[in-house]
Every structure is written in structure tokens, then in C-alpha cells.
Amino acid sequence: QVQLVESGGGLVQAGGSLRLSCVVSGRTVRTYVMGWFRQAPGKEREFVAVVNWNGGSPYYADSVKGRFAISRDNAKNTMYLQMNRLKPEDTADYYCAAGGRWNLPPRPTDFDSWGQGTQVIVPS
Numbered sequence: 001q002v003q004l005v006e007s008g009g010g011l012v013q014a015g016g017s018l019r020l021s022c023v024v025s026g027r028t029v030r031t032y033v034m035g036w037f038r039q040a041p042g043k044e045r046e047f048v049a050v051v052n053w054n055g056g057s058p059y060y061a062d063s064v065k066g067r068f069a070i071s072r073d074n075a076k077n078t079m080y081l082q083m084n085r086l087k088p089e090d091t092a093d094y095y096c097a098a099g100g101r102w103n104l105p106p107r108p109t110d111f112d113s114w115g116q117g118t119q120v121i122v123p124s
Contacts, residue, residue, distance in 0.1 A: 001027040002113040004096050009118030012086050016122075020081040022096030022115055030112045031098040034072055034079045037108065038092035038120075048094070049081060050106045059104055063089070088124040093117040 008020040024031060035050030049060045049070040058070050064083075072079040079096060099111035 002030060002098055004098060004113055004115035006094065006096050006115040006118040009094060009120045011121040011123070014087060014122055014124065016086050017082070017084045018086065018120060020083065020094055020096075020118060020120075022079040022081075024077045024079070024098065028077070030100045032100045033102050033106070033110065034096065034098045035106055035111065036070065036079075036081045036094055036096055038090075038094045039117075040092040043092075045095070045108055046092075047106050047108075050102075051079070052102065057102075059106070061105075083120070086120075086122045088122045090120060091122050093119050 003025045005023045012018045032053045033050055036048040037045050038048050039045040047061050051058045051070045051072055055072050067085045069082040095117045096115040097111035098113045101110040103110050
């Protein structure tokens with residue numbers, strides 16, 4: 001019902017910045033919570049950040065707190081992840097997600113819809 005398409009990934013040197021976008025289409029119900037997860041090769045999918053329906057209550061994983069900023073522009077049907085001071089350990093496939101449950105810390109099962117992923121590479 002809800003389609004999510006990520007973009008903005010790429011290769012960025014350590015210390016650099018990148019902004020990911022997630023465009024929402026289809027039915028926008030069950031988009032009360034939107035967030036980002038990431039998955040590195042051989043690793044479990046990891047929570048990154050979430051934000052509520054009006055862009056408030058941003059919540060971040062400790063590993064990205066102070067470096068990443070999540071936001072959403074509902075008029076543009078787009079969620080963003082601004083990533084600053086990138087580190088090699090940020091290398092992963094990044095997935096946007098939408099759901100109707102607000103749990104802290106967020107879990108993948110809280111989300112109903114997922115994008116296809118966009119790759120972020122930060123060489124060491």
C-alpha cells in the first residue's frame with residue numbers, strides 16, 4: 001500500500017556528509033512513524049533513527065547521535081537522513097521504513113513498509 005524509494009547513497013570519504021532521501025507514495029496511512037535502518041554485510045539490520053508524524057521526537061541510535069539528523073517534509077512526501085562526520089563503520093545499505101507503532105528503541109517489526117535500500121560506503 002505504501003511505497004518507499006530511497007536515494008542519495010554513494011561513496012563519501014570519512015568526515016564527509018551525505019543526505020539520504022526517502023520518497024513516499026501510495027497510501028500514506030501507517031506512516032505515523034518513519035525511520036531509517038542500516039545493514040552491513042554479515043550483520044543484522046540495525047536501527048539508525050526515527051521521527052514521528054509531524055517531524056518531532058527524533059530519536060537516534062547511540063552510534064549516530066550527534067552526527068545524523070532525521071527529518072520529514074510531509075508536503076513533499078519525503079523523509080531525509082542528513083549524515084555528517086561519516087565514519088567507515090557507517091558503511092551499510094540504508095533502508096527507510098514506515099509504520100504505525102512508536103516504540104523506543106524502535107524495532108524492525110514496528111514498521112510495515114520498507115524501501116529497497118541505498119548503499120553508503122565510507123572508505124577507511
